[in-house]
Amino acid sequence: MGRAPCCDKANVKKGPWSPEEDAKLKSYIEEHGTGGNWIALPHKIGLKRCGKSCRLRWLNYLRPNIKHGGFSEEEDHIICSLYISIGSRWSIIAAQLPGRTDNDIKNYWNTRLKKKLLGRRTETPSGIRRIPADFQNVKVVGGPSQTLSSSAIERLQLQKQLQGQKNSPFSFFNSTALWPKFFQTLNSTNALAITASPLHEPQPTTQESSSSINLDAELHELLYGKGSSTSDQMEYCFNEMKGDHEEGMGWWENCAFDGSSTASLWDSGSALRPDALLHSCALGFDP
DNA sequence: AAGCCGCACAACCGCGACAGA
DNA sequence: CTCTGTCGCGGTTGTGCGGCT
Incomplete structure (x- = not known):
């Protein structure tokens, strides 16, 4: 028996994030925080994304003060x-x-x-x-x-x-x-x-x-x-x-x-x- | 112009660690 | 102590784009 999946794979969207999804996630977290539960977060805000995907998106692109490219x-x-x-x-x-x-x-x-x-x-x-x-x-x-x-x-x-x-x-x-x-x-x-x-x-x-x-x-x-x-x-x-x-x-x-x-x-x-x-x-x- | 190829980057996947029930 | 759910990490894959032939 394998590991239980962290989310319903059939009902989550994969691939690149749209600006609308980004905006939804960003505004929710800025207002309420993550609530300490990434798995539940996409359900709360009506995003058809896996919680892990939301976490990654926030940590890597949406949170403030992120720098991209241009390594010194x-x-x-x-x-x-x-x-x-x-x-x-x-x-x-x-x-x-x-x-x-x-x-x-x-x-x-x-x-x-x-x-x-x-x-x-x-x-x-x-x-x-x-x-x-x-x-x-x-x-x-x-x-x-x-x-x-x-x-x-x-x-x-x-x-x-x-x-x-x-x-x-x-x-x-x-x-x-x-x-x-x-x-x-x-x-x-x-x-x-x-x-x-x-x-x-x-x-x-x-x-x-x-x-x-x-x-x-x-x-x-x-x-x-x-x-x-x-x-x-x-x-x-x-x-x-x-x-x-x-x-x-x-x-x-x-x-x-x-x-x-x-x-x-x-x-x-x-x-x-x-x-x-x-x-x-x-x-x-x-x- | 079309096809191919390599590169860069975004995103996914699976696993171990950990906390709480 | 065991089980379950979640987090965080590192490896890997997918995709788009630009350059080359």
Whole structure:
């Protein structure tokens, strides 16, 4: 038995929204709010639409202060940096870009930004360490045979590529002198290893994600050499920031994010890693 | 002018998480 | 504890448009 549909598929309209439908939805929500129930909302206002469709339409197009297109260079950097750090968590990335929606960013990334950045690979200056060709067949020690996800490979490629570019906004990661003081209190070698571990996943909750930790550790070693695993330092770094470390928090609060974005980063703290935090911090850091 | 193709964007779908009964 | 309904997310598909042949 499959999942019950969220609405009567036969009686809902699909496809593009008409201006009349938009107007109906917009005026109702502006006046009454969503009422905390999207499924019931279309019935209330006489729209033959699925509640989920209404929610999407409101969030992506009708709510106030939505920006479309025209992504700035700075936004590109933010998207790219966060993508490297946390992958395709579009809602978290969107939370750092006021006025942008996860759908917009996802589309922008998939259709343009990815090509723009990864398309540069052929222009990568010589001497930059390339991703080994056999990454796709990396085996997990003591775990099931497993390959890297295409997203992980993509992130790895981006990370290595951008780290090597002179005057890249990401050259930040190669110079500990440019880091916030808080991070400089860590041993610089260890701290560098923290930033250089783009694929380290959050605490595992299942056997499967436990395997991905092993996989990432091995990958990390492959890229950065033996003994560079710094899970202890990562944990220290994360706990320090979490634990209201005076200097770290002080800096954090002064970074370029507004209050709500900062809160949203902390709210999702369990999903973010120290390296992700550092990447994110870098975005607001102006040396 | 017509057909084809690729791109960009809007919208849909299915699933996991979560809250409340 | 289980079930049910809803939300939110990320992946995928559909569609329109412009450029090219």
